[in-house]
Amino acid sequence: MKAYFNGTWIENDIRLPLNDRGLQFGDGLFETIIVKDGAVRFLKHHLTRIQKGAEVMGLKNLPFSIEELENVILKVLALNKIDKHARVKLQIWRQPSSRNGYHPTSLDVNILVTASEHVPFVSRVIEKVSFCTSVALTYSAVSRFKTISALPYVMASKEAEEKGMDDLILLNERGLVSECIMSNIFWIKDKTIFTPSLATGCIEGIMRNHLITQCHQSIDPIIEVEAKPAELAKADVIFSANVAGFYIFQNVNTRPFSTRHPTMQALINNTA
Template structure:
């Protein structure tokens, strides 16, 4: 497998970073994960908007345009021979001295990883289980998609390796937050519910897409502070992320849910499928 690193496409075995990279020493780094569908990087503009805003928030200089990233992706996907791929675009702060730095980082390291993905499948569903470990609070004013992933790793260790299980975080005050690698939604009548950003969750790109799509479909969307019992009366439940897309939930904390038979969840999936090979941003809906 080949990866992109600072202007070059190299074999993964050849990749090197310095131990003085503050992404390694202090977690000063960000990443975005997204899918390429038949050569098209779905919602790339939305991912870059979040990445560029987050870079500014942690004082890493530089930004990325669609054209710049497309050039990098073309090099990387061409070398690997992929048309459908998982992409992780990683930006770390770059080298510095031992010790915390307050000056801006001027020479970040950019690495893009990819791996092949099979064609889309809408046949998967998951069981949602409540985690004992609480969702930690963001390091700053909002949760960034950063290298600070220990809370998620410990949660995954608790939930186990079964891919059909998604652990659901609660806040320390007992409010629903998000999945280990996903955002949470449920539907009751013509209303879509999802935890508020005030719970400290990541504002996922697919989360924002679903909220926008729900409005286009004439559904009311409510973001708020909810206890787990709020989901038990739901008609349907699903989770979202940019790699697994929109995944129906077949049971929530031991309570049976429609899973794949949920009609509105299926409607969301169909619209997602119709968009994934051409949309650059949710704003094009």
Template sequence: MIVYLNGQFIEKEKAMISPFDHGYLYGLGIFETIPTYSGHPFLLDDHLERLNEGLKELRIRASITRKKALDIIQELCRRNGLPDSSVRLNVSAGLGEMGMQIEPYHRPTIFVFQRPFKRLHAMKEKEAVLLTLPRNTPETGKRLKSHHFLNNVAAKWEMGSNGEQEGIFLTKEGHLAEGIVSNFFWVKEGTIFTPCLQTGILDGVTRRFIMKLAERLHIPVQEGYFFPEELDHAEEIFLTNSIIEIAPVRKMGDRFYPGIRGKYVRTLWEEYQRYSSYLWSAKALSV
């Protein structure tokens, strides 16, 4: 497998990063996971926008342009023979002085690799399970897709290795938040509901896209603070992220839901398939 590291395409076994990188010492880094379909990175502009905003927040003086990202991704697809893949783009702070650094970082480490991704031709159902571990609060004003991932990892420890289940975080106040690796939606009386960003959830790229699709389909979406009791009368529940795309929930607690037979999740999934082969940005749905 060929990877990209600081301007070079090399075999993964030869990729080495200094242990003095502040991405390693202090977890200062941002990443994005981007699906490629036939070599096309879906919603690339949205991923890069979030990545670059996160880098500014961490005082990492780097900006990944669309051209640079596209050149790297397409070359990896070519060299590895993986036009359909999950690409992970990582930017860490790079070398710095020992101790916590106040000054901006000017020599970031840029590391990109991909994994095979076999796209499903049908949705895959999940079981949603409420976690006992609460969602931590963001380290800064909003949640970054950063290398600070212990809360998610600890939640996975709680859940175990069952790939058909997804753990759902509550905030310390008891509000519904998000999945371990997904955003969380439900449908009631023709409206799609989802926790608001103020609960401390990640501003998911696929989450944004689904909300844009719903707007285009004239389906109302309501964000807010919700307790788990709100799900007692939910008609459909589904999860989203860049790799699972849209995963309908068939069971949560002692309640069962339509899963792949759900009217709204089916409509959204069909629209997702329609656009996923070419869109650079969810903003294109507004024009």
């Protein structure tokens, strides 16, 4: 694998100091960016989110314009001989500080851009979904961003595999529905769309924001809520979404749900 690292082009591995803050503390952020038919999707939104996260964490902004970042991504694809469809990972983390411990003294960041092939899809039905019991999410100043210290999602993914589930719905410390392992959750009752508010500790997903904007402009109303799991049982349809696509839930805790709904289909059609 060939990649971009701090202004140079590398292959297969990078060399980091023992006091690297990404390794020691997970002191950084990442974005997963989809390339479809050679076009980098939602790049402006990804760059805006990671810049906002960097500001909250006291990091310098990325030294890229949108055009420069797109050129880096396209060169990474070319170096790896990926023609059309890719999953790109942009990672930034704080460079080593001048003293030991949690307190950061550096504003500078390491920047790593990698890419792998991706099989594109618009939507897919997943059969087995349950609720996560091993971890609970918590709202904080950084909970809306994708941090490289992603241990709650690692633990949830491990639990899903052990239970034989396709995905898990994560709750927060108050028992409210927050999100899924790799995507934001939505449900529809009649013509109203619901999704957890950021106060539940969920990620401020790129697709989440896109769907909220779409609904406000032209589709059916969407409400950001703080909801208990019992509210999902009242839904006509439940799905999750991220920049890769839509995941339609056929069952939650063995309770069946419809996999068709005109409002959901309108969202999918407007995003494909």
